[in-house]
Amino acid sequence: MASTEPPSPLSGSGTAPAALAGIRVLDLSRILSGPMATMVLADLGADVVKVEDTKDGDDTRQWGPPFQGDEAAYFLATNRNKRGISVDLKTDRGREFVLRLADRADVVVENFRPGTADRLGLGYRTLSARNPRLVYASISGYGQTGPWATRPGYDAIAQAQSGMMSITGEPGGPPMRPGLATADIGAGMWATIGILAALEARRTTGRGQHLDISLLDGQLAWLTYVAGGYFATGDTPGPHGSAHPTIVPYQALATGDGFLMVAAGNDRLFQRLADVLGSAPLAADPRFATNPDRVRNREQLIPLLEAELSRHGSSEWARLLDTAGVPCAPISTVDQALASPQAVARDMVTELDHPTAGRLRTVGSPLKLSDTPTRVRTAPPVLGQHTDEVLAEAGYSPAEIAELHDAGAVR
Incomplete structure (x- = not known):
């Protein structure tokens, strides 16, 4: 089983800067799709600051059992390598703090229902007017346009509406969802791809852009050869259990x-x-x-x-x-699977210390870059762990930081 130090031989010597060193990411997302995207960016070396509310934080902090120490295993699975701050975005002073961070950021990721970020004063138009180089990724259930745009987005609903559940399960049996949240995780992966592409485009244009990623779009894209078969024949695909529709056995x-x-x-x-x-x-x-x-x-x-x-x-x-x-x-x-010799050899399970959960095991990064390797550097933050640190970096004095705490704008 791998640990965070020393770096794996599979990941190079560890002397080169990380691939995304110097990239600042402001993470306004919660639950799974957004946190998955920002964790990948953090593994690649970006400085990710995760913003949570001042009451309970990310919803998944309460999604247990199981818990490890005081932390839900669900939250721990997708929030490593991030710094965590706790802010009340409904207060003027809390929003002003986040706006300062957005002014300095390269990337913002949010997965509010469409329209919510605008109502908070943190939408793309507002932030890009202040910071034209900003890459702003919005993840939602159905996207920012279309007749379903304002509906709430949930993984299982996207799986159902995309046709994914209709092709999963045994022939003649009920529709089934896979054992993982494929729509959420898939949207996080599509968002990561889009963010990296937008950062590269910015090198030429000097400007950021708005990414509109939806759970439903991502699942439809994953239909690939299944959709191709339907387009070719007009026959509606059905489930095949563990079998493949076009390869036997x-x-x-x-x-x-x-x-x-x-x-x-x-x-x-x-x-x-x-x-x-x-x-x-x-x-x-x-x-x-x-x-x-x-x-x-x-x-x-x-x-x-x-x-x-x-x-x-x-x-x-x-x-x-x-x-x-x-x-x-x-x-x-x-x-x-996690204990297999191949998983161990590929450093796909790693360990690190968490301030309340103790010794924490987590799935490693599948990205094996020879010269700019990924790193599992820090444990997921406890709620508000880095608030004061990030406030100070944003230019707040100790007296101003104390005032923000007293006012309930931060935790």
Whole structure:
């Protein structure tokens, strides 16, 4: 298991500046989509200041159990490497503090319902007039335009309306959502891509711009080849369980003691699979000779494969198929996946110290940059941990900081 020090050999020597060193990010977001985007930027070296309210902070601070110490595990998962301040944005003095930070920022990220940031005096037009170089990312359920723009945005609703749930689950079963918040996480990833593109464009134009990212748009974009199949045929896609609509066999198959994911992505791999199973004639059977044949006749093929796989357990078949070069894997549980030798070798679990939660484990960054590596530097902040520090950086005197606290504008 990796720790934050020393840096991993996979991530270079650690002597070069971080990729986003010098980039200042003002994070007005909460819950998951915005915090996910800003955590990626923070991992890449940006100075991210997270703004939370003065009462309870980010909603996810209360989203438990589970908790670690006084902190919800949900909040801890997406807020590392950030400095945290607590501000009452409904007060004039609180807003003035945030405006000062926006004047110095390169990026602002918010995921209020459309119109809320404008009502607070923190919308794109206001902030960009003061700071024309500002890259301003708005994340919402449906975007800033269109007939649904003012509706509240929730991950599960975006999954439902995007068609994503209609293609997830077993054939004939009820619609299902994946085990993760794919719409929120996806929107955070799209926002990160857009922010990086806008920062690069600013190098040429000298100006920032407004990014309009929606959960629904992101899920529609993820339909990719599923949407392509619909466009090509007019047939409405449905669920296939663990299977692939256009590759066979490419699914979890029952073995003697469980399930094994098998991905025979071409005819050559199917031939190898049949050989290992001792069923070489299957590959010559005209029903299964090519992938289109196997797609048309999957209902006949899968029971034949599972009959052979029932002779051994998943681990034994995984060993035999892996030796033969057939992509496969037993179905790992989350604990098994995080403890796998590959995850450990890739520093995908890291540890750091939190002021109240103690020793904290967190999923590492998947971004492996050879010269400007990511860093897991600091734990997620406790509520208001860096308020005074950031106030001082913004030019407030000790007396002014005390006045802001007394007035309830900050915490």
